[in-house]
Amino acid sequence: MALSGACRDLTILSVTEAGPEGGAHGCYYIELANPGLGSAVAGQFVMVRPACFGQDPVWPRPFSICRLTPEALTLFVQVCGRGTDVLCRLVPGDTVTVWGPLGQGFSLEPDTPTLMLAGGVGLAPFVEYAATHPAPANLDLVFGHRQPLSCYPFAEMAAVVGRAQAFQENTPEDLPRFIELLETKVAEYAGGLIVACGPRPFLMTVARLARRFGARAQVSLENRMACGVGGCLGCVEKNALGQYVQTCTQGPVFWVEELQLSEEA
């Protein structure tokens, strides 16, 4: 039956633990065959709904494009609830419905020194960013994480970008030191470009520092999404004018000065 539309039923090629300890910490790569999604800008995302969701869970799940080639779409997924748990238990041959690439990606300025700030699973879009950047030597990565470093695609990235640094947050006392590191880095890149993705408190810190140092910075938001295409108004964030804008279509990547970031999402 010929059906309309840009939703594609893709076959799982592999679900693999990210690194030797990845499975124990719920970190996986999911590889989907022949995505047929065309090209994407790093920071864009796809909506994913496995056939086995049936009527529950109802919503698809949004994931950053971690790597997209004509042969495969790779997602980097951290298990944090029902949907991600089901996804990471799928096996080769299973099908998932995927639509995208969706939303606005990160700016890419080949000649501008660029600081990538990633927190945890927020590293995912930067794999694509580094892979598609024409001058990766201009990229500098600071990565904050809780799980062991080997659970993330960090080493591969460190090998291609100009500079890369990881910071593990084990205890609450580590937080002020991490913020200090961010502060030094953001100050250093006030004349460059800063791109950030990670948990909301992390993004709020980045936004605050960018404002303080007058840096040009973009943040990628991970708001709860039901449709991913601008139809439900569930994923909104307040913009600088105080209006609610959809993060799925007008984001997930925004310039920090475009937003009034609040703690809730």
Add this chain to the structure above:
Amino acid sequence: MSVDTSVRLPGMPVKNPVMTASGTFGYGLEFAPYGDLRSLGGIVVKGLSLAPRLGNPMPRIAETPCGMLNAIGLQNCGVEKFLRDKLPRLPWRETPIIANLYACDADEFAELAGVLSAEEGVAALEVNISCPNVKAGGIAFGQDPCMAGKLAEAVKKRAGDKPVWVKLSPNVTDIVSIARAAVLGGADALTCINTLTGMSVDIRSRKPRLANVIGGLSGPAIKPVALRAVWQVCQAVSAPVIGVGGISSAEDVLEFILVGAHAVQIGTANFMRPDMAFRIAERLPQLMAELGIEDLASYRGSLRVG
């Protein structure tokens, strides 16, 4: 076997009964990349008010078993922007575009109806008297038969030749009394049902999952409630009923038609995949052929009870 999916609704020819529900299909345009809007029986756009509305604070959606809660609070761009920027880009000559109306009082509802009735591209007005997410107006109209009747009358007076649909709330003791009052007031059709009020809380953060605390429940979880309501209303009134609530397949569509609905709307299922309504519209004639149903008019209301 060739089947006839066309449906007669007051004042508009409808090629098939599969429409989309207000608030779950944006202004239609958002879903255009996922299917041919002209293949749908109708598109009900996001609830419109006279002035743009900001809506409720975040978080305003939460997932629940087989469903979701929303407290969007009728965020919309306002009727003027809709008519100027959105409607002209919709295929209104081929597919009826139904405007869903929200206002704070009867005068404002009537004013909005007046503005929309002048528009060639608007096929019908769907009056939302049942939104659980706004303080003024909203559900208050939908819970009192007298107010529902008066509101239907006020809107009908200003609607010109546009059919008026009144959208009923399930959050009432007796939906039939509201349905009767709306029809007596002049409603040409009834949309049945809006969301059920619900709540979801997080035991760790000890917070409600919605900033508004309470929201509207929708999705497959509410289908039995919607089916019951449509059945009861169809028994009581002769005005056509448009069934909505938890529909996510062509089989579900036929269930609603079997209990008496003329047409249906696909809501939350549009979030499961953005081509859902198109797929259901495409599948329906095949399913009818498989079941030997030649046309919907003869199948409608043919439920065998007792």
